[in-house]
Amino acid sequence: MGSDVNLQREGDVNTSDSRMNWLKQLNEASLRKIDEDERIFLKQSMSTPCLNSIVDAEGCYLTDVNGKQYLDFHGNSAHQVGYKNPYVVEAIAKQLNELPFIPRRYTSDIVVKAAEKLVNRTISKDYKVLFTPSGSAAVGLAMKIARKATGRHKVISMWESFHGAGLDTISAGGEYVFKKDMGPMLPGMVKVMPYNGYRHFFGNAHSLEIAERSLDYLEYTIQHEGEIGAILLEPIRATDTHIPPVEYFIRLREICDTYGILLIFDEIPTALLRSGSFYVHQRYGIEPDILVLGKGLGGGMIPQAAVLAKSKYDVAGEVSLGHYTHEKPALGSAAICATIDYIDDFALEKNCSVQSQFISVQLQHLYEKYDCIGDIRIAGLLISIELVTNRKTKHKHHQLAEKLLYYCLENGLSFKVSGGNCITWHPPLTVNEEQIKFALNCLDEGLAIST
Structure with a gap:
């Protein structure tokens, strides 16, 4: 481009x-x-x-x-x-009549219930939650958690990736159309080649070769760049649906563990069963340190996103990580609960x-x-x-x-x-x-x- x-x-x-x-x-x-x-x-x-x-x-x-x-x-x-899903419409209407807004510093049953529904769908159920009003904000928050938890500000992300349109997230993202004429990006963003595999051209053997080659370069970058705090990627890229093999994620998880790097998965457009599993990474039997969700989370009606971080990374109690006006979203939480209930019931x-x-x-x-x-x-x-x-x-x-x-x-x-x-x-x-x-x-x- x-x-x-x-x-x-x-x-x-x-x-x-x-x-x-x-x-x-x-x-x-x-x-x-x-x-x-x-x-x-x-x-x-x-x-x-x-x-x-x-x-x-x-x-x-x-x-x-x-x-x-x-x-x-x-x-x-x-x-x-x-x-216009009937479950979501009814849930939002009910919430509007009962409690449409929760000011910061307060909580309510509906937000706790929504957070628990998201955590209970994970493999380990060992996550804690923060809500944000957009996926881009959620990715930015995830990178802040990684900085605080590791003490390192550098993030490896992928060329061709998309993580949102904020200045921090276009810095992490790899699409030119979002960066054009925007000047200097956020420092510490390191790009590597994504997994770009094919189904028909080469078959599974070549997919494994592509996976190994891209991860070899990723590990080389970690060793020579230094001070990497997080790796941010879409486990399945939503735009053109590149699907790495299981072996890619097994080794990726091992690399992160070896070098003390947090693994952040952006599943904003792909979670909630679009990939065939509730969370995309469940297809591969591993878990990220931080999971970012959005888009369908609001039932196609409410702008809603969330960050799920492993419990051990609840280490920023003295930092206002998000501090969003809608950080305890009454309507968004009602939409989350209704969306998951509909998925199950139908x-x-x-x-x-x-x-x-x-x-x-x-x-x-x-x-x-x-x-x-x-x-x-x-x-x-x-x-x-x-x-x-x-x-x-x-x-x-x-x-x-x-x-x-x-x-x-x-x-x-x-x-x-x-x-x-x-x-x-x-x-x-x-x-x-x-x-x-x-x-x-x-x-x-x-x-x-x-x-």
Whole structure:
């Protein structure tokens, strides 16, 4: 992403030809709302100008100002239990009537209950909690805990990672579009190469080779950089769904233990069953020292995040680590409890497994049909379909990704394009086979027309 030309693709600055053609097919009602939005809000990459104006979001669907519905496989990774979930709506309404706000220095049953629900889902149940109003704030808080606990300020993080849009978290993150023109970053942020493995190209043996190579470099960096207090990473990268093997995490945990480094997992977009397990790291049988959660935690309604730190790192009693106005969030806690209850009551873990298996088989058929599908990476309902010019050259096919995005939008399917060439689907855990078939058919038709 080093040149201005590369920055003009969809997902970055919203000025591509495909975006302009999309706007041309919108009617007056949609365009008027977009113009009103643009007049009052600051422009920012990936957000404003907007795609369209909506009037409803329920279940798996968005409805625009003209009544057109879109099956939403994007949802800002926040709609695990679907939009307008009845459990969450009822819980928030009840909390609004009983106790809508808890001032700092006070507590209440609902916040303790929410924190306990999160801790009780861990393997060891040996964590303590702090709530924050955003995932970015939670990552910043996690890095503060690591500094206090280790006495070291340096953090190793990964190129291509995303941890939030605050100045501290863009310093830790590895995406250029967030750092552009922002000047000096937070000192002590050390970048290493991420695990970028593939499902189809090389098979498991090559995945292990990639894991070993990336961890060799990580350990080399620790030895030669010195004073590393924490390693921060997404155990499965949400944007384009890179999934390290178990062996990667076993050795990573050993490296952290050997050098006295805290392991921080950012599971903000991927926890709450999206990966097939309640917390992503449970797929690998290890635990981080600090776990960061957000997005779906608020049931798709309340901005809510949390930090879970191992009990032994409760060492900053004299420091105001967070001190947020909503550090004991009544409404957010009600949403957390309702979200987890809904996941359990409606067996969403089983549905995630069933639908993940179904979509894996169907995408395999598309992989065999289209040479432009370079790779398919799936963990639960974290899904990325990587597009290339062809499998022999493996060059990223940005233009095809854009064409497919707008073709699918015009036909009622919304999703995210990641890395310029990856179709990324994060459907809610409530998704059914019929809805998945609709999405697959839309993708198939778009590929047939565009290739």
